[in-house]
Amino acid sequence: MGKEVLMPKLGLTMTKGKIVQWKKKEGDRVQEGEDLVIIETEKITTAVKAVASGILLKIYAKEGEEVPVGQIIAYIGEIGEKPPSLSTKPTLVSEQQQGQSTRIEEAKAISEVRASPRARRLAKEKGIDLVKIKGTGPGGMITEDDVIRELENIEKGVKFTATGLRVKEVIPMTAIRQEISRRMVQSLQTMAQVTLNIEINANSLVKIKNEVESKYSMKITYTDVLVKVVAKLIRSHPFLNATLEGDQIKIIEDVNIGIAVALDQGLIVPVIRNADIKPITEIVKESHELADKARENKLNPDEVTGGTFTISNLGMYDIDSFTPIINPPQTAILGVGRIRKAPVVIGDNISIGYVMLLSLTFDHRVLDGHTAAKFLKELTEILEDENRLRAFLS
Template sequence: MAREVIMPKLGLTMEEGVINKWFVREGERVEKGDPLFEVATDKVNMEVESPASGVVLKILYPEGATVPITEVVAYIGEEGEEVPVPGKKAPGEQPEAGERVAGEQVMTQKTETGTETAKERIKASPLARKLAQEYGIDLATITGTGPGGRIVKEDVERAKRALEEAKKQEIPVVEEAPVTEEVKGKVVPLSRMRQIIAQRMVESARTKPHFFVFQEILAEELVKMRERLLPLVEKETGLRVSYTDILVKVVAKALERYPLLYASFTEEGIVFHEHVNIGVAVALEDGLIVPVVKEVERKSIAQITRELHDLVERAKAGKLTPEEISGGTFTISNLGMFGVDAFTAIINPPESAILACGAIKKKPVFDGKDIVPLAVMELVLSCDHRIVDGAVAAQFMQFLKTLLEEPFALLL
């Protein structure tokens, strides 16, 4: 009997998903665990694997279709096996996109010239797939050197080494799709990610009464702390500790003293969360995503470095799970690596605050005797005034300033 492939529920709040792309075509054989299609939810893109081995008998929804959870999207079985047909249309009536009907269903995409194109499935050995998933590398970015262009273990290892070289760069580069002549003067439809970002940010700005607290800190000790931590963390993890890694730990220490800053507002009252779960905003090509480091108060800077590096790499590869981008209680957005002095950020619902971090720059500072060049950093805290008052926000920023300017205070 043909096996149903359904739209999975990938998160507690997920009600529907968009089929971004199919990795297979009707008539192709797949093995259990092979990727079938990619789903875009309101939080993340994920690949859905085949629940069984067999032939793809029928694909019911085209790319771009929005499908409710648990809805059947395809059938897998033995070649020639019949698939269920719920009913037929009246003579001359055209089937809706993605409807399960008798007859052929167009699953190819058409270009402006009418030429049909199909998405080829990525050829890779099982070991290569396993390693790529482990390393957080998108197979689509790898050129296969095996028979017939098949991606093998050596190709994945080579891609991993290339990523390790790239990560040593201090300034990240966010690639943006070029504005071509074909789109100038035209309306370009929003991506699913951009739609969700727009919806959530408008909702946050409309429902949360934001206020902002600006704080300048002397970052001399923070710079020295990172320099001392670099060889220690690299020896333990093989990774270079970043300022963001350190900020995650230091901010968590400050939040423990001021729990209102990582609480949430509800109509029933204020929810005080058990753990400090810090989200870190990561820029992607078509938007941004906020992976979450859970229970930061229990983790060392080395653990945070390792976990955050893994989350960021898989965020860029589109490999995060819904659990890894949910449950945040506070967010850090750092644009310092782009040379930004200061900025204000919109709170990420349902959180009550977000910290925006600017660049560390040398500036002339009066030290009580002379004007000397010192490293300075601008921090801006955005707060939900329904929960947090100005005095509490100011005290939090004062304590955070103390921790960053006197790192030994972390031991208190």
């Protein structure tokens, strides 16, 4: 008997998935456990594996199509077996499309042309006859969107912005880009975010990073060093390893450090769990493996959830400093700028050394400025002291 392949639920908040690429076509033989289709969720792109061995008899969802969780997307059986038919197939309609359809249905034909001031101005600029346009606004009023649609009907294949500018290319937001957009807006709208900045003398950091790299004969990044140091230090600064739920501040037991990784389609944050108790060599190995999997779209949901504090390093892009946005439901994030040579004052002497800027953004609802400042100050002291830094990495 054949097996249905369903759109899996890969997280508590997942409601739909997008078909990116079928690895097999109808009629192909597949083996249980091999990659069958690549799907994209709001957080990750991953492969769905064949649930049985047999012939891929039917593909129900095309590439590019969004499918609700639990809906059949393929059927695997044997030659001669008839795959089930879908009597009804849910169609995902956006709220914007629903609203637009409602407005069109409610629009009434009237003898006098009624148009918004912006619609009139745009129509005049583009030489559009408002009489020929059916309005979709309240009571049949012609809106700016209606004029844009008329422009696109006149100039076939040409798209326009809301202000009537010609569009060179339209790039739909990927599910990952949409999720980043939603979460960053949510972060800024629901948290009282404050950022503290500090410049550190990075001479010891550069020296000890190179020393550890030579000791273990492995490539180590400054992010790897910071993951280890921050994870151990955060144990004595628990409010930076917390989450706010209602009117309760919940201090989290595990220290799971998220590392922001830039991808062409957006940003993703794989997580190193229990980083405070892992040796630096294991952190290096795990962080590099996670970064590679992120770039190859092979991360699984467990590897991008459960973070309690995030580090975002833009130093490789020669960025001196920036204001990082907290990754909900965490309460803090550390932004790391580039390490550069500059005049460094040590006592009463000036010499050429290395400096680096750190930016700590925290949720002021959970902790006050002095609490965040104490953490940043102690972190700076550790990074500037060879002996303390060496001890933290041992």
